Amino acid sequence: MTNQKLFNVAVVGSTGAVGEQIIKLLEERNFPINELKLLSSARSAGNKIEFKHKEITIEEATPNSFENVDIALFSAGGSVSKELIPHAVESGAICIDNTSAFRMDPDTPLIVPEVNIDQLNEHKGVIANPNCSTIQMVAALKPLYDRYGFSRIITSTYQAVSGSGRSAIDETLKQSKDIIEGNEVQPDILPVGGLPVKHQIAFNAIPQIDKFVDNGFTFEEMKMMNETKKIMGDESLEITVTCVRIPVIYGHSESVYVELNSDFDIAEVRTILSEAPGIVVVDQPEEQKYPLATDCAGELDVFVGRIRKDLANPRGLNMWIVSDNLLKGAAWNAVQIAEYIAKQS
């Protein structure tokens, strides 16, 4: 047995939906931890979380929290990341940021390990975790890009409410219950915290995730389009995205059309995807097998099905891509990055 280096790890946003999964994964994956520091807002500080049979008291995250921290995982919102990450970097921590704060910063690598782990060491203290809906799409598209090349992607998403945090989960369940029981509902959280208008999510489909940009797209859609180009390292990609919130708790689904640069054999596409890291093909229509959000919840992989050649365009490929938005879409991708950092240290 070799002497493995142990790390001082901090989790910022410990009590959030993503933070909770990060802590669980650090434990399950037996991440080489010397000391684990759990940080949160002042409101949650003082609470305790169990980690490997020991209780850890949550501390308030402040600019001074990062002394002696080797790796800090941030998922407490963009403004917290913007405020605290510069201090953490100055203290010598490598920061893995789950928010959109640094994603498009040219000095910050935007990493999906299956796609561009080779860019990991280009960081200057910060590594960004892409948007949940971006991660699962690029993970499935990369092996096809490498084999066939493509320039056109058209995607519509079916996104789970857990992407908006625990309060959105609670609201969805409460609203559903009220509607089933014939009570009035008072939407309070979705579609976007901080915006004035609220819409019912129970038994509905809301074509808005995040605020609108002047061009008629939402920030969520812009994130998917811009981040995909950055991660794939191809600014010429032509991507169109429509992001929709539906009453699913865990697991984003995506209907993806991609126009490959050459004609292709559909059996070869299935083989390529089956052999790709982090991808599981679930695609037996004759047995009604395809990825479902409820089946993929709790799983680390990205699931692909409904793989079929377009009838109108012989270079057109259609797929249905599903993954747990809190795991591969957030916590697992971040912990994966942390594992790569640990491995090379």
Place this chain on the structure above:
Amino acid sequence: MTNQKLFNVAVVGSTGAVGEQIIKLLEERNFPINELKLLSSARSAGNKIEFKHKEITIEEATPNSFENVDIALFSAGGSVSKELIPHAVESGAICIDNTSAFRMDPDTPLIVPEVNIDQLNEHKGVIANPNCSTIQMVAALKPLYDRYGFSRIITSTYQAVSGSGRSAIDETLKQSKDIIEGNEVQPDILPVGGLPVKHQIAFNAIPQIDKFVDNGFTFEEMKMMNETKKIMGDESLEITVTCVRIPVIYGHSESVYVELNSDFDIAEVRTILSEAPGIVVVDQPEEQKYPLATDCAGELDVFVGRIRKDLANPRGLNMWIVSDNLLKGAAWNAVQIAEYIAKQS
């Protein structure tokens, strides 16, 4: 006041989710009825339905039910239509069929009044009502086709469970309740009645509506593609569709990308759609206004929002199209056709 001709009308499938809406619309629209005959399977025969303050006893639909019937509206499933419509036509009734039985028959016009009412009189006794998800899409696309022309459509749907009938509504509500209460669920109806595998629809997204064809598409997807070409009268249209069932009770939503034949002004697109018959534009992103299934349920029109120019292709147009699948998607389109028949008699 002119002497209006009155019609003997039969409704086949009176007790189904669509039949119920047809009867309601005939009453609300004050359709010129002499005698209304309500027909169903033997199982529901003998029950009574109130129509204009009079109780009508439901009779079993048989080949002999159509004597003296002028207009018969069918929504009792494809096999019932295939069996009974030939008898109804022989008896002299004009049949408006809500099932897929005659839609692709070259002798049967497939009518969406806003699109191709000019083909109404080409019928030989049968007029077909298109698939719910087709109707709302072509109604919104036709005015743009007339102005700009187009050849490429890529659509992903978000379809309500009521499209699978009343038992699917009951199942969705029951499953949702069970999950909220922490009970096990036993899917029984969806995704497709008659197929062996059942999937949970509550808090899920199922990428299967109807059975699969050998090419990897479902019949629902094939219907949307083939019917759109027939209704638009343009076999050269290149259409790709992914049909998905989500836990919404009433109202199909569609994310539609269409590549127009020329560059366009987005304000002009909004004007064209606003002025088109049967279309309502709900599109003020700055006020978070866009069509929502829950808002469109119970309405007769087709609602269009998220109208935006594609960032990758200056001829690309994105839209979010929503309509009540039981009304414009079924009952209302059928009654609209009946009204045109009545008007010209």
